[in-house]
Amino acid sequence: MKKKIIIISVMLVILSALFITVSGSMLTMYGPDGVQTSVFPYEVTEYKAAGWYENESDVIRTMYGADGSEITVYLSEVYDRIDSGWFLNKSDAERTLYAADGTEKVVFLAEVAENVKNGWYENKSDIEKTMYATDGTEKTIYIAQIEEFKADGWYESKEEVITTMYGPDGVTVPVFLADIEEYKAAGWYENKSDVERTLYDIYGTAKTVYLTQVEEHKQNGWYEDTSSITITMYADDGSETSVFLGKIDDYRANGWHSDKASVTAAVIKGGQRKTIYKSQLQSYLNDGWVRLQDNKANPSKPMVALTFDDGPRPASTGRILNVLEKYNARATFFVVGNFAVNNSRILNRMVSMGCQIGNHTYTHPNLKYLSAQGVLSEINRTAEVIKNAVGFYPTAIRPPYGSYGDTVRKVTEQPLILWSIDTLDWQHRNTNKIVDAILNNVRDGDIILMHDLYDTTAAAVEIVVPILVSRGYQLVTVEELAACHGGMSAHRAYHSFR
Ligand code: NI
Numbered sequence: 001m002k003k004k005i006i007i008i009s010v011m012l013v014i015l016s017a018l019f020i021t022v023s024g025s026m027l028t029m030y031g032p033d034g035v036q037t038s039v040f041p042y043e044v045t046e047y048k049a050a051g052w053y054e055n056e057s058d059v060i061r062t063m064y065g066a067d068g069s070e071i072t073v074y075l076s077e078v079y080d081r082i083d084s085g086w087f088l089n090k091s092d093a094e095r096t097l098y099a100a101d102g103t104e105k106v107v108f109l110a111e112v113a114e115n116v117k118n119g120w121y122e123n124k125s126d127i128e129k130t131m132y133a134t135d136g137t138e139k140t141i142y143i144a145q146i147e148e149f150k151a152d153g154w155y156e157s158k159e160e161v162i163t164t165m166y167g168p169d170g171v172t173v174p175v176f177l178a179d180i181e182e183y184k185a186a187g188w189y190e191n192k193s194d195v196e197r198t199l200y201d202i203y204g205t206a207k208t209v210y211l212t213q214v215e216e217h218k219q220n221g222w223y224e225d226t227s228s229i230t231i232t233m234y235a236d237d238g239s240e241t242s243v244f245l246g247k248i249d250d251y252r253a254n255g256w257h258s259d260k261a262s263v264t265a266a267v268i269k270g271g272q273r274k275t276i277y278k279s280q281l282q283s284y285l286n287d288g289w290v291r292l293q294d295n296k297a298n299p300s301k302p303m304v305a306l307t308f309d310d311g312p313r314p315a316s317t318g319r320i321l322n323v324l325e326k327y328n329a330r331a332t333f334f335v336v337g338n339f340a341v342n343n344s345r346i347l348n349r350m351v352s353m354g355c356q357i358g359n360h361t362y363t364h365p366n367l368k369y370l371s372a373q374g375v376l377s378e379i380n381r382t383a384e385v386i387k388n389a390v391g392f393y394p395t396a397i398r399p400p401y402g403s404y405g406d407t408v409r410k411v412t413e414q415p416l417i418l419w420s421i422d423t424l425d426w427q428h429r430n431t432n433k434i435v436d437a438i439l440n441n442v443r444d445g446d447i448i449l450m451h452d453l454y455d456t457t458a459a460a461v462e463i464v465v466p467i468l469v470s471r472g473y474q475l476v477t478v479e480e481l482a483a484c485h486g487g488m489s490a491h492r493a494y495h496s497f498r
Contacts, residue, residue: 030059032075064093066109098127100144132161134177166195168211202229202246231376231411234263237279245372258376259413261383266292266392273391292392296354299484302444303474306331308452309360309398312343319458321349323465329475330354333452334398337362337382344389351390356477358396358417359383368405375408396478415488417478419449420496425457434460439467445498447478
C-alpha cells in the first residue's frame with residue numbers, strides 16, 4: 001500500500017512538472033479594451049491578427065484634454081474620447097498665441113477664448129502690419145507699434161503715401177509724399193484746381209482750361225478776371241446786377257442802365273430836392289412832389305448854351321455865377337469830381353440859379369484809353385459827388401478833351417455834350433480873344449466851350465453875357481437847349497442844336 005502511494009506521488013510530481021513546463025510557456029495578451037488572455041506562443045500571431053497586443057502598454061494611451069488634463073485610456077476608448085474633445089497629442093491641445101507687441105505664449109485650447117478676449121491673437125499675421133514711409137519704403141511691424149510709427153511719419157496704407165500731382169497741361173503723375181517738393185520745383189502742382197483756370201468771354205461764357213492754354217485763350221478774347229469784362233447795371237427799383245460787356249444791350253432792352261441817373265428821378269416839393277428811383281416816382285407825384293426839370297427857355301426865341309469845364313474853382317466860378325445871376329442867365333458847368341467833392345456850396349448855388357451841372361469825370365483822363373470799368377468808374381464817382389452835393393444825379397457828360405470811343409459811347413448812359421464854338425480860353429488866357437471867339441461866331445443853337453478855372457475867362461463872361469442878352473439870345477442850359485430842339489438820346493454826341 002505504501003508503495004502505491006509513493007507511485008501516485010511520483011506521478012503527481014511528474015504531472016505537476018509537466019503542467020508547470022507547459023503553463024510556464026504560455027503568454028498573456030491584451031485586448032484593446034484591456035482584457036487579458038493567456039495564449040500559447042504558437043497562438044500569438046493568430047491573436048495579433050485578431051487585434052490582440054503583446055504588451056499592456058500597446059493598448060493604453062495617454063490622452064489630453066483642451067484644458068491640459070491627462071487621462072489614460074484603452075485603445076478601444078480612443079475614438080469616443082476624440083469625439084468628446086480629447087487629443088492624442090499634447091500639442092493638439094495647445095495653441096501658440098501672439099500679443100500685439102510680438103510676444104508669444106503657448107496655452108491650452110480651453111484658454112484661447114479668454115486670452116483672445118484679453119488682447120491675444122491666434123495668428124501671427126494678425127499682429128503684423130505693413131507700414132509705408134513717405135518715400136514708399138515698406139516695413140512690417142507689430143500692431144503695438146503702429147502709433148509710434150505713425151508719429152514718426154509712417155502710414156498704414158500705400159495709397160496714403162502716394163499723391164497725384166498735376167502738370168500745367170493737365171497731365172497727372174503719382175508721386176510719393178517725400179518727393180512733392182522736388183516735383184513742385186519741377187513745375188508740378190498738388191491740386192487739380194492749381195493747373196486749371198476758368199476763363200470767360202465778354203458774353204459770360206465760362207471755359208475751364210489748363211495753365212498751358214491760358215495765354216492762347218487770352219489772345220483770343222477770353223479773360224481770367226470777370227471784373228474787367230463786367231459792369232454794374234441798375235434797374236428802376238434800384239436793384240443792381242453785374243453784366244458782361246457783350247450783354248449790355250440785352251440788359252438795356254430790358255430796362256437796365258449803367259448809371260443811376262437813368263434809373264432815378266429828381267423831384268422837388270416845397271424847396272426840398274430829392275432823388276428817388278423811377279419805380280417810386282408815381283407815388284411821389286401822387287404825394288405832391290414834382291419832377292425837377294423846369295425848362296425856362298422860350299423855344300421861339302434864339303438861345304445859346306454857355307458851358308464851363310474843369311471847375312469848380314470858387315473864385316472864378318463865383319464871378320461867372322454872379323454875372324449870370326445878374327442877367328437871369330443860366331449855363332452848364334461840367335465839373336471834375338475831384339474839385340467838386342469839396343465845393344458842394346457852389347454846386348448848390350448853380351442849381352438854385354437854374355444852372356445845369358454836368359459830369360466831366362473824376363480825374364479828367366482821356367476816356368478813349370480807358371476800359372469799360374475805367375470809364376464807368378470816372379463817370380459814376382463824379383455822379384455820386386454831385387448827387388451828394390445837390391441831391392440828384394447829373395444827366396449829361398462831357399468827355400475830357402472831347403475825346404471818346406466806342407467803349408465810352410457803349411457803356412455810358414447820358415448824352416455826350418461837345419461844342420460848336422471853342423474859345424480856346426485855356427490856351428491863350430486872353431479875355432479879348434474869348435470875347436471875339438464868341439461874338440464873331442455865335443449862332444442860335446450853339447454850345448460854347450469855356451473853362452471856369454481862369455479869371456481871364458470870368459472877365460470875358462462879364463463882357464459877353466450882357467452883349468448876348470442885348471442881341472436877343474436866351475442864355476440857357478444844355479438841357480433847355482436840347483429840350484427846345486427835340487431832346488437828346490443816350491449814347492449820342494451833340495455838338496450843337498443849330
Ligand atoms: Ni476838361
